[in-house]
Amino acid sequence: MATLVDGPDALTGGKDTPAPEAVVVRFAGDSGDGMQLTGGQFTLSTALAGNDLATFPDFPAEIRAPQGTLFGVSAFQINFGSTEIDTAGDQPDVLVAMNPAALKTNVGALKAGGLIIADTGEFNKRNLEKAKYEVNPLEDGSLEKWQLLAFDISALTLEAVKPFGLGNKEALRCKNMWTLGLALWMFDRDRQPLVDWLNAKFAKNPVLAEANIAALNAGHAYGETAELSGPLKQYHIAPVESEPGLYRTVTGAEAISLGLVAGAQLADLHMFFGGYPITPASAILHNLARLKEYGVTTFQAEDEIAAIASAIGASYAGQLGVTSSSGPGIALKGEAMGLAIMTELPLVIVNSQRGGPSTGLPTKTEQSDLYQAVYGRNGDAPMPVIAARSASDCFEVAIEACRIAVEYMTPVMLLTDGYIANAAEPWKVPDPESFKPFPVTFLEAKNGPNGELLPFARDEKGARPWIKPGTPGLMHRIGGIEKNPGTGNIDYSPASHQIMTDARKAKVEGVANSIPLQEVNHGETSGKLVVVGWGSTYGPIYQAVRRARRKGLDVSHVHVRHIWPMPSNLGDLLRGYDKVLVPEMNTGQFKTVLRDQFLIDAQPLNKTSGQPFTIAEIEAAIEAALA
Amino acid sequence: MNEMTKIAVQTTLKDWETDQEVRWCPGCGDYAILKAVQRTLPEIGADPSNTVFVSGIGCSSRFPYYVESYGFHTIHGRAPAFATGIKLANPDLDVWLVTGDGDGMSIGGNHTMHILRRNVNVQILLFNNEIYGLTKGQFSPTSREGTNSPTSPLGSVDRPALPCAFALGSGARFIARAYDVSKNLPGVLKAAHAHKGAAFVEIFQNCIVYNKDRFDDFVAKGVADQNQLWLTDGEPMLFGSEKSGGVKGIALDMETLTLKVVDVVDGDWQAAGVIVHNVKNRALAHMLVEMPFGPFPMALGVIYDDARPSYEEVLLGQDEQARKGKDANLAKLLGKGQTWTVSGTAADPV
Numbered sequence: 001m002a003t004l005v006d007g008p009d010a011l012t013g014g015k016d017t018p019a020p021e022a023v024v025v026r027f028a029g030d031s032g033d034g035m036q037l038t039g040g041q042f043t044l045s046t047a048l049a050g051n052d053l054a055t056f057p058d059f060p061a062e063i064r065a066p067q068g069t070l071f072g073v074s075a076f077q078i079n080f081g082s083t084e085i086d087t088a089g090d091q092p093d094v095l096v097a098m099n100p101a102a103l104k105t106n107v108g109a110l111k112a113g114g115l116i117i118a119d120t121g122e123f124n125k126r127n128l129e130k131a132k133y134e135v136n137p138l139e140d141g142s143l144e145k146w147q148l149l150a151f152d153i154s155a156l157t158l159e160a161v162k163p164f165g166l167g168n169k170e171a172l173r174c175k176n177m178w179t180l181g182l183a184l185w186m187f188d189r190d191r192q193p194l195v196d197w198l199n200a201k202f203a204k205n206p207v208l209a210e211a212n213i214a215a216l217n218a219g220h221a222y223g224e225t226a227e228l229s230g231p232l233k234q235y236h237i238a239p240v241e242s243e244p245g246l247y248r249t250v251t252g253a254e255a256i257s258l259g260l261v262a263g264a265q266l267a268d269l270h271m272f273f274g275g276y277p278i279t280p281a282s283a284i285l286h287n288l289a290r291l292k293e294y295g296v297t298t299f300q301a302e303d304e305i306a307a308i309a310s311a312i313g314a315s316y317a318g319q320l321g322v323t324s325s326s327g328p329g330i331a332l333k334g335e336a337m338g339l340a341i342m343t344e345l346p347l348v349i350v351n352s353q354r355g356g357p358s359t360g361l362p363t364k365t366e367q368s369d370l371y372q373a374v375y376g377r378n379g380d381a382p383m384p385v386i387a388a389r390s391a392s393d394c395f396e397v398a399i400e401a402c403r404i405a406v407e408y409m410t411p412v413m414l415l416t417d418g419y420i421a422n423a424a425e426p427w428k429v430p431d432p433e434s435f436k437p438f439p440v441t442f443l444e445a446k447n448g449p450n451g452e453l454l455p456f457a458r459d460e461k462g463a464r465p466w467i468k469p470g471t472p473g474l475m476h477r478i479g480g481i482e483k484n485p486g487t488g489n490i491d492y493s494p495a496s497h498q499i500m501t502d503a504r505k506a507k508v509e510g511v512a513n514s515i516p517l518q519e520v521n522h523g524e525t526s527g528k529l530v531v532v533g534w535g536s537t538y539g540p541i542y543q544a545v546r547r548a549r550r551k552g553l554d555v556s557h558v559h560v561r562h563i564w565p566m567p568s569n570l571g572d573l574l575r576g577y578d579k580v581l582v583p584e585m586n587t588g589q590f591k592t593v594l595r596d597q598f599l600i601d602a603q604p605l606n607k608t609s610g611q612p613f614t615i616a617e618i619e620a621a622i623e624a625a626l627a
Numbered sequence: 628m629n630e631m632t633k634i635a636v637q638t639t640l641k642d643w644e645t646d647q648e649v650r651w652c653p654g655c656g657d658y659a660i661l662k663a664v665q666r667t668l669p670e671i672g673a674d675p676s677n678t679v680f681v682s683g684i685g686c687s688s689r690f691p692y693y694v695e696s697y698g699f700h701t702i703h704g705r706a707p708a709f710a711t712g713i714k715l716a717n718p719d720l721d722v723w724l725v726t727g728d729g730d731g732m733s734i735g736g737n738h739t740m741h742i743l744r745r746n747v748n749v750q751i752l753l754f755n756n757e758i759y760g761l762t763k764g765q766f767s768p769t770s771r772e773g774t775n776s777p778t779s780p781l782g783s784v785d786r787p788a789l790p791c792a793f794a795l796g797s798g799a800r801f802i803a804r805a806y807d808v809s810k811n812l813p814g815v816l817k818a819a820h821a822h823k824g825a826a827f828v829e830i831f832q833n834c835i836v837y838n839k840d841r842f843d844d845f846v847a848k849g850v851a852d853q854n855q856l857w858l859t860d861g862e863p864m865l866f867g868s869e870k871s872g873g874v875k876g877i878a879l880d881m882e883t884l885t886l887k888v889v890d891v892v893d894g895d896w897q898a899a900g901v902i903v904h905n906v907k908n909r910a911l912a913h914m915l916v917e918m919p920f921g922p923f924p925m926a927l928g929v930i931y932d933d934a935r936p937s938y939e940e941v942l943l944g945q946d947e948q949a950r951k952g953k954d955a956n957l958a959k960l961l962g963k964g965q966t967w968t969v970s971g972t973a974a975d976p977v
Contacts, residue, residue, distance in 0.1 A: 244969050246962055248966040274712060294955050297943070302708075306737075311712060313681075313710060315712075336705065469679045470677055471676065475675050477691050478700070481700065
């Protein structure tokens with residue numbers, strides 16, 4: 001549950017208020033204030049303290065928007081607790097606002113009675129004007145419904161780093177470390193990992209390291225000494241009970257990269273990754289570019305089309321071709337996907353979805369590429385599609401995408417989104433030995449009954465043999481033109497096109513035989529209402545269903561990983577409920593697919609604001625559906 | 628394949644023919660190019676098992692179906708990107724890329740530029756017929772101004788692109804030019820194959836249906852002699868003959884720093900100031916690829932050839948360096964960074 005203490009005083013009650021089970025903190029500041037870094041380091045210390053957590057980095061598309069502006073605000077939200085955490089939290093309990101713009105754009109989300117920590121040093125006339133405040137909100141009583149702790153963080157930071165002789169601008173850059181120090185004190189966190197990290201980060205500039213550490217310590221000391229009767233208090237969030245094992249934090253982009261490396265190793269293949277920079281998918285290319293020693297080649301292509309084309313070329317030559325992009329780039333890759341489908345070569349296409357259409361919302365999340373993934377190509381072009389539900393789930397899903405691609409000789413699309421790509425969560429480091437290998441065998445000799453070569457003969461799964469150029473004597477030609485079902489030679493005949501269209505369709509449908517049956521993630525296998533989700537809505541749906549069930553409502557949660565083909569029991573399972581509700585960050589795409597595949601009355605719950613669902617939004621829809 | 632391990636394979640022209648019916652129009656220049664390639668491959672000791680023909684879309688891009696080797700007929704304009712992936716995955720493969728003026732200069736111009744600047748070790752054969760064939764006769768990026776076509780009934784107004792100039796501008800290290808029925812084409816192909824890195828060969832090709840005899844002003848019998856300048860490294864740039872109205876040469880006009888045509892009297896080309904071709908002279912290559920036909924002959928043969936390390940050699944070499952002494956243990960990779968262990972409910976930083 002996100003925030004167990006649902007009342008207004010999770011953090012702000014009297015001294016005797018018991019420690020909350022979970023807290024939501026949002027750091028917000030100017031793009032240049034280092035809020036993502038602050039949030040990331042706070043996340044790490046939270047993880048090290050043994051709390052479960054989920055994060056939501058929310059930053060503008062501009063690299064560094066004009067300072068102090070409303071559109072230049074960058075925020076990082078973290079939900080952490082002593083209980084299972086699945087979302088970044090509906091409403092923050094604490095808002096750290098580094099300037100007026102950050103306050104203005106974020107305070108609306110703050111829980112009533114929540115705590116605002118504001119840097120008065122930035123609430124000057126110029127910044128107030130930029131944030132379109134006529135009066136200083138810290139002074140006009142407009143923040144009455146919240147607890148306010150306003151003091152001059154800028155001045156305190158300057159004071160703390162004075163001995164190091166930094167310029168004013170450089171000195172002020174340490175503000176985020178001062179704030180982090182205060183936050184670490186508030187939740188009784190160990191500073192040492194941060195000190196180690198700063199020393200490593202600024203190894204080449206020890207003065208900067210020392211200054212930042214001094215700022216961190218000063219923020220921490222401020223909390224210690226200024227512990228007033230007011231809102232500033234220390235809280236102890238107990239560690240969550242988790243399975244024993246080795247843990248680390250992981251973002252979706254990291255987990256996908258690691259999963260692809262693992263998948264290639266399980267397939268006993270070298271991985272070729274062709275990519276072109278695009279937000280929010282670039283992180284995967286960045287990660288893999290540093291993993292050469294794990295059997296990875298990365299290629300930064302000239303465009304999205306060349307990225308996928310090079311990956312298909314590498315697959316043709318016997319490596320595991322992978323490409324990755326986001327909506328607009330995926331659109332450009334469409335024709336090449338058709339070629340991979342037509343030539344039946346393995347390929348993994350990762351789509352980190354963002355708000356669309358066109359350029360849309362480059363840094364905000366959405367699930368609106370589902371139609372594009374399932375249907376978005378010319379001709380009858382079936383392709384398996386699978387979706388990751390959380391940052392850590394990305395690892396397994398990436399391995400699964402690799403498995404399907406090589407076992408079925410097909411491109412596979414892996415759907416993730418901007419939210420999962422950037423969000424971090426604790427991850428129990430898996431044992432690579434626990435995954436079943438799926439080593440590839442290449443055709444080495446002619447395979448026809450009469451000693452001829454049949455590049456498009458099919459195995460029991462409907463897959464054709466993978467033949468590496470360079471193999472002696474197996475010369476053959478493949479291409480995008482319709483081909484003879486056995487030899488693969490150009491063959492436009494009516495019979496051939498019918499046979500091949502049917503074979504491609506049957507092969508992809510057959511993937512359903514290799515995937516687990518759909519399970520109910522929470523609740524019963526039949527009943528009044530089922531909430532069906534896919535992808536990153538897992539957290540809020542799971543928590544909303546849990547809350548509703550606690551209230552005695554008959555509702556269950558089914559979360560679908562395999563979008564195409566779907567698990568073979570899914571239709572029957574969903575028919576076991578009176579009502580089907582499908583929350584999606586689009587205008588109802590999976591809902592339409594479910595209706596089409598199963599003729600069921602799936603009802604949509606849609607959100608396209610670029611922000612993830614809150615638990616409350618889904619809970620309200622559950623209550624309305626059962627009213 | 629590096630030089631040490633390369634084993635020349637004995638083949639004949641027949642070994643390079645597939646059982647597929649060739650579907651080009653009778654009389655198409657593509658037939659002559661196909662034969663020239665099939666004649667060249669045995670001569671360079673190519674191994675069908677190790678040879679890959681990659682193409683895009685268009686008449687020329689049907690080429691791989693007719694060569695008994697590995698072949699990949701891809702999508703329009705993107706063959707260079709597929710070829711790059713193939714070479715990065717297996718640099719030992721001998722990759723030939725077949726494209727046309729529409730495929731390589733129009734829809735795929737971007738990829739042509741990048742495979743050349745990266746210098747991927749492939750042979751790029753651009754069949755230039757100055758027209759769109761497979762889509763039935765529309766003007767192409769190399770069509771001359773005023774070309775009448777279904778999409779330019781009043782005559783095209785686009786200025787034509789110069790493939791060799793484009794290639795040089797993109798950073799190509801090998802540029803050659805020939806035409807479909809030329810007896811010199813196999814020699815040019817051999818030189819392209821011998822070049823380590825991207826080798827760009829523009830081949831003028833007669834489209835018998837939509838642009839018939841377009842290149843006759845320098846290809847036709849009777850004019851070839853005075854209108855073709857065949858370049859040979861270390862040889863003076865001479866063309867024409869006493870029979871065709873006099874031996875001429877290309878010289879440098881020092882005043883304007885441009886090329887000029889000079890008459891060569893009694894074979895004394897030195898006296899006439901005729902330039903000796905140097906395939907490593909990039910400035911000269913720029914002048915030759917820009918040399919306008921009409922006032923000048925058509926420059927043919929190897930225009931430029933100055934090898935640099937290939938892309939895959941450098942990129943994969945860098946990867947190899949990065950791998951040296953590194954442990955590729957996946958379990959270690961997964962547990963990298965700041966970790967903690969949970970035993971019961973307490974977390975201990977590792």
